[in-house]
Amino acid sequence: MLNRFKSFLPLFTILLVLSFQGFTNNDSPGSGLDTKNLNPSVKPQDNFYEYATGGWMKNNPIPPEYSRWGTFEMLSEENYKVLKKILETAAEDKTAKQGTPDQMIGDFYATGMDTNAIEKSGIEPISQYLLEINALNDKMDMVKLVAKLHQLGTGGFFNFFAGIDSKSSNMNAAQIRQGGVNLPDVEYYTKDDDHSKEIREKYLTHIVNMFKLIGVSETRAKQYADVVMKLETELAKASNTRLQNRDPEKTYNKMDVRELKYLANGFDWDIYFDGLGVKNIGNVIVGQPKFLEELSKMMKDVSLNDWKIYLKWNVIHDAAPYLSSAFENENFDFYGKYLNGQKEQQPRWKRVLFATNSAMGMMLGKLYVQEVFPPEAKARAKAIVDNLLKAMGERIKNVEWMSQTTKDAALKKLSTFGVKIGYPDRWKDYTGLTIKRDSYFNNVMRANEWATQDNLKKINQPVDQTEWGMTPQTVNAYYSPQRNEIVFPAAILQPPFFDPNADDAVNYGAMGAVIGHEITHGFDDQGRQFDADGNLRDWWTKEDNDKFKARAQKLIDEYNSFTPVDTFHINGALTLGENIADLGGLTVSFTAFKNTDQYKNGEKIDGFTPAQRFFLSWAQVWRNNIRDSALKLRLKTDVHSPGYFRVNGPLMNMPEFFEAFDVKPNDPMRNSDDKIVKIW
Numbered sequence: 001m002l003n004r005f006k007s008f009l010p011l012f013t014i015l016l017v018l019s020f021q022g023f024t025n026n027d028s029p030g031s032g033l034d035t036k037n038l039n040p041s042v043k044p045q046d047n048f049y050e051y052a053t054g055g056w057m058k059n060n061p062i063p064p065e066y067s068r069w070g071t072f073e074m075l076s077e078e079n080y081k082v083l084k085k086i087l088e089t090a091a092e093d094k095t096a097k098q099g100t101p102d103q104m105i106g107d108f109y110a111t112g113m114d115t116n117a118i119e120k121s122g123i124e125p126i127s128q129y130l131l132e133i134n135a136l137n138d139k140m141d142m143v144k145l146v147a148k149l150h151q152l153g154t155g156g157f158f159n160f161f162a163g164i165d166s167k168s169s170n171m172n173a174a175q176i177r178q179g180g181v182n183l184p185d186v187e188y189y190t191k192d193d194d195h196s197k198e199i200r201e202k203y204l205t206h207i208v209n210m211f212k213l214i215g216v217s218e219t220r221a222k223q224y225a226d227v228v229m230k231l232e233t234e235l236a237k238a239s240n241t242r243l244q245n246r247d248p249e250k251t252y253n254k255m256d257v258r259e260l261k262y263l264a265n266g267f268d269w270d271i272y273f274d275g276l277g278v279k280n281i282g283n284v285i286v287g288q289p290k291f292l293e294e295l296s297k298m299m300k301d302v303s304l305n306d307w308k309i310y311l312k313w314n315v316i317h318d319a320a321p322y323l324s325s326a327f328e329n330e331n332f333d334f335y336g337k338y339l340n341g342q343k344e345q346q347p348r349w350k351r352v353l354f355a356t357n358s359a360m361g362m363m364l365g366k367l368y369v370q371e372v373f374p375p376e377a378k379a380r381a382k383a384i385v386d387n388l389l390k391a392m393g394e395r396i397k398n399v400e401w402m403s404q405t406t407k408d409a410a411l412k413k414l415s416t417f418g419v420k421i422g423y424p425d426r427w428k429d430y431t432g433l434t435i436k437r438d439s440y441f442n443n444v445m446r447a448n449e450w451a452t453q454d455n456l457k458k459i460n461q462p463v464d465q466t467e468w469g470m471t472p473q474t475v476n477a478y479y480s481p482q483r484n485e486i487v488f489p490a491a492i493l494q495p496p497f498f499d500p501n502a503d504d505a506v507n508y509g510a511m512g513a514v515i516g517h518e519i520t521h522g523f524d525d526q527g528r529q530f531d532a533d534g535n536l537r538d539w540w541t542k543e544d545n546d547k548f549k550a551r552a553q554k555l556i557d558e559y560n561s562f563t564p565v566d567t568f569h570i571n572g573a574l575t576l577g578e579n580i581a582d583l584g585g586l587t588v589s590f591t592a593f594k595n596t597d598q599y600k601n602g603e604k605i606d607g608f609t610p611a612q613r614f615f616l617s618w619a620q621v622w623r624n625n626i627r628d629s630a631l632k633l634r635l636k637t638d639v640h641s642p643g644y645f646r647v648n649g650p651l652m653n654m655p656e657f658f659e660a661f662d663v664k665p666n667d668p669m670r671n672s673d674d675k676i677v678k679i680w
Helices: 048-059 071-092 101-113 115-121 124-134 139-151 194-213 218-237 257-263 269-276 289-301 304-322 325-340 348-372 376-398 404-415 440-456 504-521 542-560 576-593 597-601 610-621 628-637 643-651 655-660
Strands: 012-014 068-070 158-165 168-178 253-256 283-286 418-422 477-480 485-489 624-626
Touching (some): 048 643, 068 071, 071 101, 071 348, 071 624, 101 348, 101 440, 115 325, 115 440, 124 139, 124 304, 124 440, 139 304, 139 440, 158 289, 158 440, 194 218, 194 325, 253 257, 257 283, 304 325, 304 348, 304 440, 325 628, 348 440, 376 404, 376 418, 376 485, 376 504, 376 576, 477 504, 485 504, 504 576, 504 597, 504 610, 542 576, 542 643, 576 610, 576 643, 597 610, 610 643
Antiparallel strands (some): 477 485
């Protein structure tokens, strides 16, 4: 992907949106919560999210360059300031030695900020690729070009990469996944609802406008757009939905190259692999066999001229953010303004920062942690992680619905959890990557090609257990089921989200619940299918498996009933893993919090008990304002529920919350006894 850091690790992740403002009460310095963020006109028993965050939401409108504005974005803004300073300092130094971090990130950033050169170049950066597409004489030549384009991070068709073998988690294997479409979700191509139809119409117009920018007449551009839509629709029809792709067993189809050729004999795999420079592949793990079958058929049935149009579109689409303003603006008009509701683009320096981070994230991260994350911060974070792991062990031991056999296996898995905090012990080596001050587009392409080759050389190689799937400057965290590890980058582990000057209630309600969330991912509907060694293997008894599914179904039903905007519902099945992790993480963190002196003493701060402060802190983590169009898009594409329901959804099932805020039966914030969900 061109607009995010390039990671080939198959991770289940959670976006952790953190609070940057309002953690200090002006009346009680250092108290950790700002009571002005509350909306006291709403009863906590009726709508806890509005009660806990309503004041903040009223006073924090969405900036024009954002589709959503909340604690995540606010913390990221502060993060960007640090990164901007690093990049600008490096860019100013034109004497840095070739191959050093300062030279590489400095030259990359400098070319990205040279808008005069970028405007002057027009379509020249992609002209060579368009000419190569025009010159194709047959489909064998086309496959060879597809391999070349895939190395550059474009080309469509499908995704090929090295990733952890889910049933042999100490080894990497070649993997093929569906791809080739450029709308955010494959169902947008096939659904007949008004919203999906409108998206398709807008997308067609966008494609036309893009083709016109490379000199294609409007009449011809409309014909091209129809071809692109037809081909992408066929690929989408053969694709799994996001929900189907959440099943790790059904997306694990291991076969040797001979079987791959039989499955999809319309695509010349020998030419493709040779074009990538990949040899002795052995086995390939195919995520969606029916997709490759359809692609194989299309390779035979679709004319070379139509495939040329499709390839041109992918080149234009993926290159747009790195070309002149005409391309950037048209790309933003569709993906930013229309789909996400943004009023303005992010400023130029941020867009180039994102690209630099995508190209050399770990190199930039090494400089970043020197600025913001002292070594002792690791120890502080590790202590709270250890407390949460211990609390999860207590929860597993005391789960009443699980047999001792499955409990023992769960406890064994928990005992083997890896923990990575702050930044890698061994930094990524960027040897072989060349960055110059020649052009922004060239730097992006060289970085993409290097990253592709760096990934592909891992095929059939042992997994590097020191490798990270996120950069230290990423405001996020994740659990990897194949590695059985939880990872917390430095960008999260700093004030005010984790504030050593705040009381335990605030830290456990925020950071503790986030850590608990990631731990719980090891035992959600996906994570629980992987064993202590990270292998996809069923370690549950049939009875416990059935009990888990019955409890999970109640959570699916609860979230299916939520309607965040208009008639758009949350997809309870799609968001199940994150909803289990929210409920489990909050429960596990409260279990750990009960062992603190603050909880035992029960002393009030700002009129709130320790338990009340814990839940208020949780709510303020997820506060945000979001535009309707962005919310509709996220409901279709995001495995996380919207912030409002990430707060209220779990709390409606928690007796500890009921007690803290005197929530009675029949109050809106309390599920009826037959609907209350308790898993972990």
